[in-house]
Amino acid sequence: MLHIENLHVSIDGKSILTGIDLDVKAGEVHAIMGPNGSGKSTLAQVLAGREGYVVTAGSVRYLGHDLLALEPEQRARAGVFLAFQYPLEIPGVANVQLLRAALNNLRRARGENELDAMDFLDTVKSKLALLGMDDSFLYRAVNEGFSGGEKKRNEILQMAVLEPRLAILDETDSGLDIDALKTVAHGVNALKHPERAVILVTHYQRLLNYIVPDHVHVLAGGRIVRSGDARLALELEDKGYGWLAPDVQGNVQGDVQGDVPMEAPREGRL
Amino acid sequence: MNSFTMSQALVNTRSSLRLMPVRRAALEQFIAHGLPTSHEEDWKYTSLGHLEKTEWHTPEGAPIVSNVVLGTEEYPGEVMHFSNGHLNEASPQACYARSLAKQADSAPVVQHLDTLTRATALTQLNSALWQDGLFLHVSTKDTSADASAPLFAVYSAGEAGAMLHLRNLIVLEAGAEMLLVEHYRGTPDLAYWNNPVTEIVLGEGARLTHLKLTEDSAAATHTGLTVVQQARDSCYRALSVNLGGRLLRQDVEVNLMGDGAECRLDGLFIADARRHIDQHLHIEHAASHTTSRQAWRGIAAGRGRGIFDARVVVQPDAQHADAQQASANLLLSPHAEIDVKPQLEIYTNDVQCGHGAAVGQLDEAQIFYLRSRGISADVARALLLRGFADAALGLLKDTGLAEWLEPHLTAALPRLEQERAA
Numbered sequence: 283m284l285h286i287e288n289l290h291v292s293i294d295g296k297s298i299l300t301g302i303d304l305d306v307k308a309g310e311v312h313a314i315m316g317p318n319g320s321g322k323s324t325l326a327q328v329l330a331g332r333e334g335y336v337v338t339a340g341s342v343r344y345l346g347h348d349l350l351a352l353e354p355e356q357r358a359r360a361g362v363f364l365a366f367q368y369p370l371e372i373p374g375v376a377n378v379q380l381l382r383a384a385l386n387n388l389r390r391a392r393g394e395n396e397l398d399a400m401d402f403l404d405t406v407k408s409k410l411a412l413l414g415m416d417d418s419f420l421y422r423a424v425n426e427g428f429s430g431g432e433k434k435r436n437e438i439l440q441m442a443v444l445e446p447r448l449a450i451l452d453e454t455d456s457g458l459d460i461d462a463l464k465t466v467a468h469g470v471n472a473l474k475h476p477e478r479a480v481i482l483v484t485h486y487q488r489l490l491n492y493i494v495p496d497h498v499h500v501l502a503g504g505r506i507v508r509s510g511d512a513r514l515a516l517e518l519e520d521k522g523y524g525w526l527a528p529d530v531q532g533n534v535q536g537d538v539q540g541d542v543p544m545e546a547p548r549e550g551r552l
Numbered sequence: 553m554n555s556f557t558m559s560q561a562l563v564n565t566r567s568s569l570r571l572m573p574v575r576r577a578a579l580e581q582f583i584a585h586g587l588p589t590s591h592e593e594d595w596k597y598t599s600l601g602h603l604e605k606t607e608w609h610t611p612e613g614a615p616i617v618s619n620v621v622l623g624t625e626e627y628p629g630e631v632m633h634f635s636n637g638h639l640n641e642a643s644p645q646a647c648y649a650r651s652l653a654k655q656a657d658s659a660p661v662v663q664h665l666d667t668l669t670r671a672t673a674l675t676q677l678n679s680a681l682w683q684d685g686l687f688l689h690v691s692t693k694d695t696s697a698d699a700s701a702p703l704f705a706v707y708s709a710g711e712a713g714a715m716l717h718l719r720n721l722i723v724l725e726a727g728a729e730m731l732l733v734e735h736y737r738g739t740p741d742l743a744y745w746n747n748p749v750t751e752i753v754l755g756e757g758a759r760l761t762h763l764k765l766t767e768d769s770a771a772a773t774h775t776g777l778t779v780v781q782q783a784r785d786s787c788y789r790a791l792s793v794n795l796g797g798r799l800l801r802q803d804v805e806v807n808l809m810g811d812g813a814e815c816r817l818d819g820l821f822i823a824d825a826r827r828h829i830d831q832h833l834h835i836e837h838a839a840s841h842t843t844s845r846q847a848w849r850g851i852a853a854g855r856g857r858g859i860f861d862a863r864v865v866v867q868p869d870a871q872h873a874d875a876q877q878a879s880a881n882l883l884l885s886p887h888a889e890i891d892v893k894p895q896l897e898i899y900t901n902d903v904q905c906g907h908g909a910a911v912g913q914l915d916e917a918q919i920f921y922l923r924s925r926g927i928s929a930d931v932a933r934a935l936l937l938r939g940f941a942d943a944a945l946g947l948l949k950d951t952g953l954a955e956w957l958e959p960h961l962t963a964a965l966p967r968l969e970q971e972r973a974a
């Protein structure tokens with residue numbers, strides 16, 4: 283489904299990803315772990331089509347398309363979904379407005395009819411119930427004033443409504459309480475399907491108790507330095523990244539490991 | 553424009569004889585001083601030079617503005633329709649609303665007309681040449697004025713070269729409440745000049761909610777003044793939506809004269825194409841425990857130009873005054889410009905004041921977020937723009953007017969996409 287080959291990416295002339303190879307087949311769940319600053323979000327954002335990231339080498343094929351040639355909205359319409367590590371707040375745009383515009387765009391792209399207002403609300407409300415979210419979230423501005431955990435849940439709500447083929451979840455588990463973690467895992471598991479795939483970026487083994495990955499990869503210094511099955515995550519939990527290879531830490535180019543605040547947003551807003 | 557045509561226009565005003573000396577004096581003053589020039593601080597950004605070069609006339613009699621050209625509009629309430637400066641049509645239920653020309657000698661008009669305005673050139677010209685306008689007088693006893701049902705004062709312009717000096721007087725007696733909508737509109741691309749003056753007197757505890765939608769033609773000039781005087785515990789809430797005209801200059805002056813008086817001035821302007829929109833707000837806190845709130849939003853695109861100049865003066869007697877100003881602005885093209893000038897002048901110690909102003913662009917990260925959900929870049933921008941604009945319209949929430957305004961706003965917003973591309 284997704285085939286990444288030798289992907290090199292730089293930002294402002296600084297090289298961040300230095301040769302990623304990754305193969306994700308339909309029906310699989312992949313977990314990507316790795317130290318802070320190793321490039322996990324960069325990979326996720328590049329797959330979603332964020333501008334400003336320059337692909338200097340390599341290729342990404344998705345369902346037979348050259349993914350990198352598509353605009354962000356075309357990727358979404360082709361079934362790629364990214365749950366952001368730091369979901370954006372959009373004042374003045376109601377959650378329900380976003381969901382409706384997004385869903386109808388996708389349906390049109392798939393050659394399906396747009397849902398009328400009633401059917402749309404039924405669909406959305408069933409997803410809200412699945413995620414234990416109150417209906418009132420629909421009428422609030424997207425993520426505005428949402429707590430950290432509510433924002434993450436809202437990402438999963440969008441995912442549940444849009445039913446992507448390839449879902450990339452960037453630290454959706456960070457900042458969630460134990461119950462919310464289970465709910466989110468439930469939402470992801472409900473989406474599992476032989477025709478769909480999930481990439482989970484996470485720092486914690488905890489999430490992987492609920493969503494069992496087929497493959498676990500460690501990204502460090504812009505490359506995947508180790509891949510294995512679910513047991514690799516357990517081993518990492520136990521031993522940390524230093525255990526993998528001394529050069530893994532060396533590769534992280536001065537970036538701090540460990541006590542970095544998870545929720546410090548980088549993106550600026552008006 | 554010359555003094556002869558202006559004097560001719562004065563002869564054409566056929567209202568109360570009582571007003572003739574006032575009109576004559578006002579015109580003399582205007583002729584002596586002329587239009588404001590950019591040497592005056594208040595007119596630094598806005599030139600009225602083009603007004604000098606045109607021969608303006610005041611339309612005579614009650615003309616018919618072709619609805620075919622202007623399009624008919626459904627108003628969800630009572631309507632007073634002024635065409636080319638004259639009352640043309642009034643809903644029968646709106647009996648608390650009258651023609652100012654017809655009521656010029658009634659007691660409240662004699663008492664209040666021309667008492668609020670400062671003698672600026674444009675108001676003097678209006679005082680000299682006004683032909684008609686809305687006279688709204690609501691006393692507490694008045695059961696016909698339902699505070700939740702809006703009264704629409706609609707001003708249509710349909711004659712090229714016309715100058716329309718509409719004069720409105722709104723008097724709410726103690727305890728009265730009213731919801732008033734002013735709508736200025738004109739035949740598309742017609743060059744005319746609107747110069748309305750609206751005087752508003754709010755008695756003790758009176759409450760007025762006032763929406764002013766300015767949608768003049770793309771070739772029109774609109775120079776308008778609204779001046780408000782508030783007695784104790786009265787409340788004035790206003791929303792200006794400025795979408796039209798080639799040049800729009802709007803002055804709003806609010807005098808908080810009585811203890812506990814409150815005002816809220818919200819606004820939204822869209823200066824696209826070559827539109828020039830200049831808004832000057834002036835609030836005087838002249839009594840204790842008075843409150844003022846300003847929240848204004850602006851969008852400029854193309855070669856549009858917006859100015860937001862807001863001055864709040866807290867006088868020595870205004871202890872415990874509370875004044876907040878906020879202005880948020882979006883620039884959609886590199887040639888667009890918005891100048892923001894918030895000013896607080898405080899002459900007493902015990903006050904709470906604050907202001908914030910920002911001029912920025914649509915946020916690329918937000919656009920990407922929406923695109924990553926399958927929404928095209930243009931739709932994403934439109935959604936963000938709409939969201940930005942909607943945040944200025946909070947006042948409409950409990951008025952039931954949001955639905956009415958909706959198509960006007962929608963018609964004004966999409967133009968921006970073309971502007972940006974141009």
Ligand SMILES: Nc1ncnc2c1ncn2[C@@H]1O[C@H](COP(=O)(O)OP(=O)(O)OP(=O)(O)O)[C@@H](O)[C@H]1O
Pocket residue numbers: 293294296298316317318319320321322323324325367537542
């Ligand atoms: N816009 C940018 N400009 C400059 N450097 C950037 C930019 N975005 C990311 N980086 C750098 O790229 C590196 C990788 O960042 P990325 O966000 O991909 O890390 P991550 O693996 O997701 O980390 P975390 O676990 O903390 O979320 C970091 O060193 C970061 O500072």
Ligand SMILES: [Mg+2]
Pocket residue numbers: 322323324367452453
């Ligand atoms: Mg990250």
